[in-house]
Amino acid sequence: MSKRPLLSPTRHLTAFAAAVLTSALFSSASPAAEPVTVVAFGDSTTAPRGNLTVYSAILQEELRNVNVINAGIGGNTTEMARKRFEKDVLAYKPKLVVLQFGINDAAVDVWKTPPATEPRVKLERYTENLNHFVKTLKDSGAQVIVMGPNPLRWTDQLKKMYGKPPYDPGNADGFNGPLVKYNEAAAKVAQAHEIRFIDTQLAYRDKAQEEKLEIDKLLLDGMHPNDEGHRLVARLLRERILATEKAAPLGIQPGPVWKSSGETVEIGPECTDISLDAAGDKVLLGCGLTKLSDGSMMAVYSTPSSYYAKAGQTWIAARVTKDGGKTWSTEQEIARNADCQASHPSVLRTKDGTLHIFYLAFKTWKWKDLNPTPEAQSDVYTARSTDDGKTWTTPQPIFDGYSGATNGAIETKDGKIMVPYSHYVNDPGRLVSRVSISADGGKTWTLGAPIDIGGAGDHEGALEPGLLELKDGRVWMLIRTTRGQFWDSYSADGGATWTPAKAGGIEAPSAPGHMTRLSDDRIALVWNKKAKNRRELYVAVSADEGSTWSPPVAVARGKSTTYPFIIEGSPGELWIGYHDVPKGWNFPRARHLKIQAPK
Template sequence: MNKKIKITLCAVLCASMLAGCADNSASGGSAVSSDSSSDTQTTSSVSESTGSSSDTSSETSSIDESKLTEEQIYDNMVERSLMDLGNLERMSKFIGKLESKQEVTIAFIGGSITEGLTAGPEKCWAKLTYDRLCEKYPDTKINYVNAGLSGTPSVLGNIRLQRDVLDHKPDMVFVEFAVNDGNDQIYKDSYDAMVRKILSQENQPAVALYFTVIKSGHTCEEYMSQVGKAYGLPMVSLNNVLSHEFETGRMKWEDYSDDESHPNEWGHKMTADLIMNMFDKATEKIKTMGDVTISPLPDTWVYSDRFADMTFIDRTHSSDKLKISSTGTFDTEKETLTSFPDGWSYKGKPSECEPMEFEFTGKNLMLVYKCANSKVYGSLEFTVDGEKYTTIATSASDGWNNPVATLAYSGAEGAHKVSIKPVTQNGEDKMTYVEILGFGVA
């Protein structure tokens, strides 16, 4: 751990503890709950025999934390974050490259916490982790890819994975979607597909999972960690850190975040410490492992293969899986969103719009669209194989001109003909606006 950063963070923690004690005296303290709180360990340690975390709650309960220094308490927070080191086969290859001064690329994919909302691109945990690795390996060229995108879950992450991450041929990928996802099956299947696709790359990249939590206690750590266990991946839990500190009254949510979800600058620095602790523990363990062979992926999926090898298509990304025969009167020149600039849009009366038509081959078709909170934004009506299949609204009360991915068709494997046209929210033939950002096919 960088000594200067550690001292700074310990000072912040000390201040937080003092403030927390005062708050507790007045109000009885505060705590954050979690959907997976019953499964969250109060501490973790690294097993010497397997490299996996083990339950040491009985050992922790015997420690009188009142006698620890702020620095020791902070060290315990960092240690508690490590859920599992996994089998370290891929990490051994990545760390070996770093130590032998081979050029590597490290990538991060997730939502706004990874993108760096509130802290900024230079002070977010992903960039800080990259900076720390550059300091640790000053003679190694390390390339940095931040594919965090605000407000997006693993459903959209799986669709954009190739474009935003895999095209850079990363040697190491961090995945962070625990607070952007829900508990529905579509999230579980998408998360499984995304992680497995990264692991299936020819260059055998290392993958680590980072599980965040928001003020309400929401986190998908419980089911996402099953993916990590099945594929032998390192896993780091923020909830393991915060829940214990909140319960003791040493910290409150506002010490970590200035809103309901995002870490403040201190929170991002702490997160980088959690990640570097994983790297340090992995490095020490790898020294005892000798030659390592990367095991093949298990034949069975953790959840489902229905979104396996998802392919993204827009104006500049083409695939034999989807062939457009006509874009109708949809605009093919206008830039849509910065994150998805090459889509198609339409502004006008539905009766005056000629539909977009294409054929896709697969079982599932995802629509990526711009979602706005506006009466002007209409819906998109899908006709599949000659029959009206679904209508998808592109306006929602929580829309903020953000990209959204939704399942537009799920059915039998094969070739399917699709026609898309805009309709207004109330069905009247009046001015409306829609933006298609792209499609995903699996």
């Protein structure tokens, strides 16, 4: 296997070829001899779409003994679908079929010359086609679930194309126009045939109201569901399919299900949620973890607000769990700076038992033209504790300038402490990566050489690196970039100098990753894959010093699950911290989970 982690498998009009990794955890169940064929028959809201995890893929993961076939084709009306019904659905002899059409049928193409005045498929014909699908399937012995079309929302592009009667561009719901009647017709077809119906329009509205967000946030482009929209639909479908199974057994069994962690995050079926409890909208910025001398685990973060609080009104805090994350101690303030916002800490326990925290002393961010202004200031500070966190030294600076997050720290075999971060340089303004190094237990610090890969802009260059010491004594720097993958640099002299950074082959969006050495000498990496941007967090392990990696396992997903930290609790048990950032970095919330290391 190459160093580049596996991408999502291609999905098309065939059965999903591979079971997901997590299904192995549920192997105690006894599936039926033959998987139950389930066909998802629809238009582009069903069809595979780029890097989205569409609802049919989620059903394949979260049901057992099923063979889910995605028979969605973009642009299809029911009239078009009727022509391929035999080949794309009936030929598979399905036991259960999900039908979802309507958006294309109801569309009135006012963008044409001359403008259309009628829907592409009249309501009566749409109803006739749905009845044909349902009756034919029921006559064949298949169970059927009908889904109504999802709601639509305006975008600038859609307003240009469809901003004329019968649509109302002045109304947020004005693009739904004729679609409402098609949704009602789908519901009546399901009722007439006494089959289950999912009112997707209602489900979207309920979800938006529940989470106090706009329906747009469930859509990719005003028309198609995004990842969260597909997860919503998949949850509803899973419930209906299992209810159908209970009423008329087919052999479908419940499979592993993702679990909620807070309001906007889900964690994988094999994960245990160990997140800190905190009231209301309190900010928890920083997800670093370290083991204490008695085996308990400490979490550090800044609170109660984010970077742009008044000076001295945020502080670095710690809490401890002695029961594997089930409960956490009362919050302890461990550092505060009167002239800035102490923010986004990481933590390290060295071999002599000393705890070290590293954090940003944020003052302000300013950028003008091509460079940061002289006022831009976000220093790096540290403090130490020799009594398992009961008392701490006075914070001291280790870098003066504008730095981003300190992405963990390491202690090398020869006892050096190395703290990685990135900071601004000028002409043009960009970020370079480097380390601060201490050879005396954190009392004094020196700077390593900067790693500069060029670029121009406030988030360009070599950003927010992570470190890991390799078996041969070199230190590996894993660098966040905006270039679609991590870049690598190596130091053979304890961080003083570094090799020129090069693209390393691990695909990633512009977001940092974090690594740790496990007790069995493997390396564990947690990061966001490029395909999902910051919406999903993955873990993989390497047994050959990062040359190849195990298949990545998704551990958390949400609107933004990112900036992770990883540490081994007990042998083989990974503790992962990450940030849930649904409303931007003014309101981040650190969360934590446990999972067994992949094999």
